Amino acid sequence: MLIALWQQFRQQAIVWCEVALPGLLIIVLMLLIRWTGLLQIQEWMAFDSLSSRCPSSTAEHSIVIVGIDEADLDRVGGFPIPDQTLVDLLKTLQRYSPAVIGLGLFRDMPVQPGHDALAQMLAQSSNLVGVEMALNPEPSLNIKPPSMLPSERIGFVDVSVDEDGKLRRMVLASQTEQGMLYSFALQLAQRYLASQNIPFQAENFTSKSIQLGTSELSQFQASSGGYIRAKTMGHQALFNFCAAQSLFQTLSLTDVLQQNFAPEWIRDRIVIIGMTAPSVKDVFFTSALRETLSSRLISRLIPATQLIYGVEVQAHAANQIINIALTRQPQLRVWADAWEYLWIASWGLLGIMLEILLQSPWRSVLSLVVATAILIGISFFALILGWWIPLVPAGLALNGAGLVTAFLERNLRFELEYRRVAVERMYEAIHNGPLQHLAVVLRSLDESNSPGELQQQLQSLNEELRSIFQHMRQEMLTRSDRLYLKGNLILDLQAPISELLYQVYNYTLEIQAPGFAEIQTYISPDFEVLKRNHFSVRQKRGLCLFLQEALWNVGKHAIGTTRLDVMCLREGNNYVLRVTDNGLGSASVHEGQGTKQAKVIARELGGRFQRQSHHPKGTICELIFPMQRNWLKGWVRVQ
Amino acid sequence: MQSSSANPTLRRFLVIDDHEAILEGTVPALQTKYPTVEILTAKSQQEAKQCIKRCCPEFVVVDLGLPASPATVPSTEVGLQLLELLMRTDPAPNLMVLSVNVKPLLRLKPAIHIYEGGFVALDKSLPVREMLKYVDLALRGSIYLPSEVRSRPEFDRRWLEVLMLKYQEGLSDKAIAERIGISDRTIRNYWLRIQDALNVYDHPNQDLRIQIQIAARKAGLIS
Numbered sequence: 001m002l003i004a005l006w007q008q009f010r011q012q013a014i015v016w017c018e019v020a021l022p023g024l025l026i027i028v029l030m031l032l033i034r035w036t037g038l039l040q041i042q043e044w045m046a047f048d049s050l051s052s053r054c055p056s057s058t059a060e061h062s063i064v065i066v067g068i069d070e071a072d073l074d075r076v077g078g079f080p081i082p083d084q085t086l087v088d089l090l091k092t093l094q095r096y097s098p099a100v101i102g103l104g105l106f107r108d109m110p111v112q113p114g115h116d117a118l119a120q121m122l123a124q125s126s127n128l129v130g131v132e133m134a135l136n137p138e139p140s141l142n143i144k145p146p147s148m149l150p151s152e153r154i155g156f157v158d159v160s161v162d163e164d165g166k167l168r169r170m171v172l173a174s175q176t177e178q179g180m181l182y183s184f185a186l187q188l189a190q191r192y193l194a195s196q197n198i199p200f201q202a203e204n205f206t207s208k209s210i211q212l213g214t215s216e217l218s219q220f221q222a223s224s225g226g227y228i229r230a231k232t233m234g235h236q237a238l239f240n241f242c243a244a245q246s247l248f249q250t251l252s253l254t255d256v257l258q259q260n261f262a263p264e265w266i267r268d269r270i271v272i273i274g275m276t277a278p279s280v281k282d283v284f285f286t287s288a289l290r291e292t293l294s295s296r297l298i299s300r301l302i303p304a305t306q307l308i309y310g311v312e313v314q315a316h317a318a319n320q321i322i323n324i325a326l327t328r329q330p331q332l333r334v335w336a337d338a339w340e341y342l343w344i345a346s347w348g349l350l351g352i353m354l355e356i357l358l359q360s361p362w363r364s365v366l367s368l369v370v371a372t373a374i375l376i377g378i379s380f381f382a383l384i385l386g387w388w389i390p391l392v393p394a395g396l397a398l399n400g401a402g403l404v405t406a407f408l409e410r411n412l413r414f415e416l417e418y419r420r421v422a423v424e425r426m427y428e429a430i431h432n433g434p435l436q437h438l439a440v441v442l443r444s445l446d447e448s449n450s451p452g453e454l455q456q457q458l459q460s461l462n463e464e465l466r467s468i469f470q471h472m473r474q475e476m477l478t479r480s481d482r483l484y485l486k487g488n489l490i491l492d493l494q495a496p497i498s499e500l501l502y503q504v505y506n507y508t509l510e511i512q513a514p515g516f517a518e519i520q521t522y523i524s525p526d527f528e529v530l531k532r533n534h535f536s537v538r539q540k541r542g543l544c545l546f547l548q549e550a551l552w553n554v555g556k557h558a559i560g561t562t563r564l565d566v567m568c569l570r571e572g573n574n575y576v577l578r579v580t581d582n583g584l585g586s587a588s589v590h591e592g593q594g595t596k597q598a599k600v601i602a603r604e605l606g607g608r609f610q611r612q613s614h615h616p617k618g619t620i621c622e623l624i625f626p627m628q629r630n631w632l633k634g635w636v637r638v639q
Numbered sequence: 640m641q642s643s644s645a646n647p648t649l650r651r652f653l654v655i656d657d658h659e660a661i662l663e664g665t666v667p668a669l670q671t672k673y674p675t676v677e678i679l680t681a682k683s684q685q686e687a688k689q690c691i692k693r694c695c696p697e698f699v700v701v702d703l704g705l706p707a708s709p710a711t712v713p714s715t716e717v718g719l720q721l722l723e724l725l726m727r728t729d730p731a732p733n734l735m736v737l738s739v740n741v742k743p744l745l746r747l748k749p750a751i752h753i754y755e756g757g758f759v760a761l762d763k764s765l766p767v768r769e770m771l772k773y774v775d776l777a778l779r780g781s782i783y784l785p786s787e788v789r790s791r792p793e794f795d796r797r798w799l800e801v802l803m804l805k806y807q808e809g810l811s812d813k814a815i816a817e818r819i820g821i822s823d824r825t826i827r828n829y830w831l832r833i834q835d836a837l838n839v840y841d842h843p844n845q846d847l848r849i850q851i852q853i854a855a856r857k858a859g860l861i862s
Contacts, residue, residue: 499746506745509791520858521836524793526749563859567796582859 019409020352023401027348030397031341034390035228041164042392043226048166050380050391051288054242059328062192062269063315065250066093067276067293068105072253079280081105084114085253089273090121090128092256096266100127100191102184102318104157104274104311108132108144119148129187131157135174135233155184157314159284160233167239167284167308169220170317172210174234185317192270192318193325210235212325218333225334225388240320240332241288242383248315250276250293270318274311282310330386340390347375347394351402355409364406368399426472429484431593432545434464436552440513481537483544491544493537498527504544505551505566513555515583518562525566530575533627542601543577543623546609549594550579550621558583558619574607574624582618598623650676653696655687655721656737657706657713661763665700668767669774683709684721691725696732698778699725702763703738715743722747731755733777737763737770744788751782752795752832755825759783780828781835798833799860801826806852806861 033039066089068081076085086107093101107118107130122128132145135158145154160171173182182190193199193212210217220236222229251261275282276293283294286308294307323329335343354367372395379391441457471484481493483500485507491500505525509516535543547566554561561583568577595611602609607625614620652669656662662680670678679694681687685708691699703718718738725734726747733756736744741760744751751758757777761770762785776783797819804815816826834840834847837854841847855861 496746502746502748506790520792521794521860522791523796523799524749524752526796528746528749 015412016356019356019405019412022408023348023352023355023405026400026404027345027352027397030348030393030400031344034341034344034393037228039393039396040226040228043390044162044164044166044168045287046379046391047168047226047383047388048241048286048288050376050383051242052245052290053380054245054384056290057244057246057329059243059323061246061248061319062099062322063248063319064265064269064271065248065276065293065311065315066253066256066271066273067250067309067311068253068274070277070279073277073279075254079275079277080111081253082113083107083111083118085257087114087117087121089253089256090125092259093266093271094125096263097268098127098266098271099195099268100129100188100270101125102129102131102155102188102270102272102314103146104131104184104272104314106131106133106143107146119146122146123148123150126153127191129153129155129184129191131155131184133158134176134178134181135171153187155182155187157184157310159313160231160236161284162230165285166288167286167313168241168288169236169238170313170320171233172217172235172237172321183317185314185321188270188272188314188318189321189325192322195268196326198325210237212321215324215327215331217321217324217331221334223337225332226390226392237320238332238334238388239288239316240329240386241286241316242332243323243329243386244316244320245290247291247293247296248312248319252276270322272311272315272318274309274314276309276311283307284310284313332386332388334388344390344394344397347371348397348401351398351400352405355402355405359409359413361406361410364402368402371398371402422472426468427593428545428597429468429472430465431597432548432552433468433484434461436556437461437464439556440511481541483541485544485548493540493544497530497533497535497540497543500540500544501525501527501530501547501568504547508548508551508555509564511555513552515553515555515558515561515581516564518560519564521563523563523565523567525568527568529568529570533575535628539605542604546598546601546623547577547579549598550577550623553594553619553621554579554581554583558585560584561618570627571624573627575627576622576624578620578622580614580618580620582614582616585613585617585619651694651696652676652678652698652700653681653687653690653694653732654678654700655681655705656700656702657682657704658702661702661737664767665770668771672771672774683707683711684717685709687721688724691728691732695728695730698733698735698774700735700737701725703736703740703743715740719743719747723750726750726754733757733780734759735770735774735777736760739763741785741788744784748784748788748793749795751784752793753797753821753825753829754782755822755828757781757828760785760788779831780824781831792836794836794858794860795832797821798829798836801829802833802851802855802861805848806855 073079076082086103086105090101122130130145130149130153132154133141133143134156136142156171156174158171159167160169162168170185171183172186173180198212209219217237220232220238222232224230224238249265251265255261278294284307286292286306289295289306289308292306292308293312294309320329320331324331350371351368354371355364358364358367375391375395375398379389382389437457438461441454441461445454468484471490483491483493485491485504491503493500509522551566554564558581561581563582565580566578567580568575570576598609602623602625605623605625607623609623611619611621650673652673654662654665654669656665666678666680669676679690679696681690683706690696701718701722703715703722704713705718705721706713707717722734722736725732731754736759738760739762741762744760757780759773759777759781760783761773773783800819801815804810804818810818812826813823816823821829830851833851833855837851837858839847839850839854842850852861
């Protein structure tokens with residue numbers, strides 16, 4: 001028993017392997033393509049596109065941006081802003097006691113008037129942080145910080161942009177010749193967190209993470225998420241734009257100078273001063289944010305790619321660090337490479353399994369669509385929870401492996417089906433032709449038959465067998481829908497059913513058979529009643545074969561029949577095809593090929609077959625099947 | 640269901656054939672044999688339909704291979720369509736089908752058996768003289784089909800019903816006609832056909848209906 005089961009399983013497994021192998025190859029190919037990094041950009045696009053659909057962030061912002069826009073530039077007489085204006089700005093802000101002020105403007109040169117006042121202010125304000133560009137290997141491309149700021153109140157604003165020109169990660173710190181340098185955002189966050197009594201240890205940089213109070217900020221690795229062998233410069237982290245879908249509170253320079261704001265916007269918060277004027281090109285690209293300060297003005301002109309001001313990037317970076325430290329939002333995490341590849345392979349395997357299990361073509365396509373939607377859904381919700389998991393390669397593996405498997409599986413199934421049909425047709429042809437003929441010959445052997453007659457019958461049998469082969473070969477070549485009746489009569493099954501049945505009726509009754517010899521009256525059928533029903537080629541074949549078989553049985557067994565009644569009529573919602581004779585009934589209980597065939601035909605038509613004896617003598621053989629009204633046709637006729 | 644033509648006194652024949660030569664051969668011969676009859680002709684299905692609608696012919700000669708309209712190619716399908724239309728016409732004309740191939744009539748056979756009027760099918764190659772004999776047969780209400788179509792002694796279920804009602808329930812012709820919903824003319828024709836099918840011939844010394852009953856019993860049609 002167990003062995004039999006195992007054997008069966010093994011057989012099935014061999015078939016599955018044959019079908020699944022190409023799908024497995026597709027999965028391997030997909031893993032290789034991902035490994036080479038060819039899918040990186042598509043994966044970034046998917047990431048951005050999912051991020052931009054994340055729900056809006058409701059987390060409280062501790063940051064306000066003071067953006068110097070075109071109107072401000074007009075008022076102060078253009079770029080750069082004079083030092084005196086900055087002094088006024090800083091003085092006004094300090095009056096509302098912010099936690100920390102970030103001066104996100106490059107002030108390495110004096111812009112008179114008011115430089116001395118600014119120098120003094122910068123030197124004395126302990127809550128003020130300035131910016132520099134410091135990570136460029138070529139020193140002349142770096143921009144120095146304001147000279148009067150002590151080094152611990154300076155942060156770099158260097159960024160790391162991806163190959164598609166878009167911003168997805170921030171540089172937090174970097175080991176240089178001058179020692180460890182920290183980013184502007186990190187400096188701001190550190191001071192802000194200190195004011196909230198959260199210690200931030202700048203020393204705790206491991207290769208994997210950065211300690212932020214009780215939380216840890218995981219570091220960007222060369223193959224984090226969708227990245228394949230990315231260049232990592234210093235200590236970096238991924239932007240979690242999904243969790244930052246909201247705009248920062250923004251004031252213009254004029255707003256601040258005219259004190260046109262609520263005091264709580266400034267008190268105990270981070271104020272970042274930067275340029276928000278399009279004429280001063282301090283912008284980056286991102287498509288992961290639904291809205292930026294810049295897109296508010298020009299999103300209709302550039303819908304796909306959004307511009308984001310440098311100051312806003314710094315605000316996002318500082319905000320993310322603070323939120324993670326305060327555990328207000330999850331940080332973006334990724335899986336280890338092995339898990340990612342396993343994930344991709346699993347979806348590919350799912351595709352293969354779906355196709356093997358669901359064998360109908362539309363269902364298999366539908367299942368792939370549903371599975372893809374589920375995959376996208378999983379990726380999206382994972383992103384909201386802070387996990388970036390591979391989407392594009394998994395989707396491609398699922399659909400690629402699934403479609404290849406579906407195609408092969410169908411192909412294999414068709415081939416088997418075709419073989420089965422061929423064998424069936426062959427048997428049908430032999431059974432309905434030569435075998436019947438042979439039966440007549442054998443029967444007549446009892447009676448005193450002359451050898452010449454017998455020879456002639458055997459000769460015609462021989463010819464019939466040969467013609468079957470020719471006909472079958474032709475049919476297999478052309479795949480035409482024809483029915484081989486006997487000798488050289490071939491019916492075209494495209495013809496109306498009534499005509500086909502008349503032909504079967506007429507030709508079958510022409511055959512010399514003992515049962516037909518004494519018939520005096522043929523009560524003729526009216527097959528026209530079937531006209532209203534739509535029959536498939538298969539069903540027509542079945543009905544023709546049934547009629548032929550039923551008439552043949554009369555010819556072979558019902559000796560002494562004087563009256564043959566073939567009836568085709570409607571009874572309620574059923575059609576009845578009935579052959580009644582009044583000859584000797586066949587007492588045989590043996591279920592022959594003919595009966596089996598009749599039962600199969602009945603099943604295909606959704607009806608039943610029965611044979612019973614007729615009073616006072618004879619046999620009734622009937623096929624009863626439900627009407628299948630072609631509604632469209634009926635409707636057209638009514639019209 | 641009796642003929643109720645606009646002009647009942649005038650008998651009309653209609654000959655439908657797209658070949659001028661056939662018309663030229665058939666029409667004068669018919670005219671000679673039936674001098675009081677008006678003989679109309681049509682060369683396409685379209686023309687024939689108009690003619691049938693307008694003047695209700697008593698007898699129609701149809702070619703199976705017929706064009707739908709004068710400009711088109713003749714086809715058997717068109718002829719069969721016309722034939723089916725004719726068989727639905729009221730009052731039912733007596734029909735004669737002339738064709739080089741009468742085989743397609745095979746599927747109309749059940750309808751022919753129960754048709755109200757006479758029905759004769761002939762091979763077109765038959766001489767006109769022979770053809771004229773069969774015209775009488777059709778006008779009488781009988782059925783005649785050539786051997787290609789009539790390969791065995793067939794008996795229609797309706798006729799069987801008539802036999803049953805007559806000899807087992809003893810109904811009159813009128814009652815039988817009412818019971819199975821056919822006209823008096825049809826039942827008369829049915830009797831003719833039953834008589835033909837059972838090979839019973841009129842003989843002055845014998846009662847025809849009794850002869851039919853004997854023959855039917857012998858054939859196992861009634862018990």
